[in-house]
Amino acid sequence: MTTKDKYKKVAYYPGCALEGTGHAYNRSTKAVGKALGLDLVEVKNWNCCGAMEVKNIDPKIQTYLSSRVMSVAANEMGMDVVMAPCNGCYHNLKKAEYDLKNDPSSVDVVGKLSDKAGHQAYKSGQVETIHALDWIKGAIGEEGLKERIKNSLAGIKIANYYGCMYTRPRHIFPEKDQGPGSESTSKPHFMDDLLAAAGAENVDFPLKTACCGGAHTMSDSDTSTRLVLNILKAAKMAGADVIATECPTCHSGLEMHQIRAEKRLGEKVDIKILYFTQLIGMALGLKPKKVGVHENVSDSMSFLKEKGLA
């Protein structure tokens, strides 16, 4: 089966953030899937993957939590691809896959916990975990996307921000850095590729994989604010109008600390923050409301009107 066919129908793992602060990402991901004729089947009765917090209590619990999601997809739904739009979820499922492949003691703990919890243990290799970027790129591709564009993003300058968890640690992404066609862990480009196909101009943005301090966004907010401010300023200096995001945590981190920087440090950086799925959705002809632009914290409506997208 080709990747195109394989990604046509995938198990969808939204994760907790997409039901709260990241609702706009949830809405736009589903809307884009629908517009492209792709089928998302939500993982039944899913649980949290553990985010960035549970591993600090015990990493093996995180491995178990993530493995349960993959087990439901594989054993109860018979799916072979799980798509997670949140970097955190995507990262954790990949990490669990890596641990279960390489570390017998993880297999042991997951086996025991799954037994006690009363479900089949997940076995490494049962599903392929992909990000929303892999999904659109694999199922539709740049050429396919180009054919479907109704409102070109021409004239919009974009800084593509991938954050940390999409590429690091490199160990858990064996399919990346595999030459032409594959994603790069040092200079990721899948989002750039898709947005370019939708007509946008990508700026040369050096902080693609910089960290926004998301792990301490609540517990050490000043550090996060400084890190986000660096990212916003670098994007602005590179000439971008918009920062495109592909993770609810990165996205809300940028939005939140954009405000906090203004309130606490008196530094205002005027740049719009939009999910890549919102941009692609609008390029496919969807109205801003359909992709949840009104659910973002930062206001980009007047900008979108000016660019003819709203």
Added chain:
Amino acid sequence: MPIHEKSLIRPENLKTHDQLVIDGVDVSGHWSTFIESRVVSDYNEALEAEIASLPGGEHIHRCWQCGSCTNSCTVNAINPDFNPRYWIYLIRMGMESELLRDKDIIWQCVSCNKCTYACPRDVFPEGVMKATAHWLERKGHTAKSPSMHFDEVFAEQVLKTGRIEESRTIRRFFARTKQGLFQDWMVEMVKGLLRGLPVGLLTRMGLATLIAPRTSNWSKASAAIQEYIDEQHTKQEEAMSLAQLIDTARRDAAA
């Protein structure tokens, strides 16, 4: 950018003299600053093993001190005293008292894994930072950091319901660290959210704060996870010789 390790010299060990003549040569003034050599006599030979017994610290023995972790570190870029390479060195040498000088900043690691990406020896320094922060807290050197409070609030909710509902987690965290929820920037954020939200979604969010989302049939998984955490905790206490310490203290108290 070069890494400035000047901060590794304690200011009290830098000596200058206003009036000093050695062998007839006048060496007064700061041009002849001396660095007093430091003497470490209180090695904790078990330090590396203790850190290695905590999750994340397992691979610390592989470090060959190349410094790539510190060089790539997000937090080091804004605070030169945040130095993973140096801490790994101290831990492996057993220089506990030196390590304790930095006890209040180690928890600030943002888990960006730039160090893990750069490390040629697969030490997973990010994990070592977490293990060290836990070690500090469990040995009583530091109070629970805000970050650990957050991890716990978060983990408790996942354990209980299987899922996270963000506003609830945030409220509990602020309560536990005794901060007010109505900070100016939080208010501004919520204002931004209210601007465009349809009534339907608002009600849903309101409801979500009352009824936490739950994964059904979660109780068995929750019990199994809790049991596992307790087991691990006991094992680690043993490895950190805390159990022994507690035993000794008990016996002392009884005598």
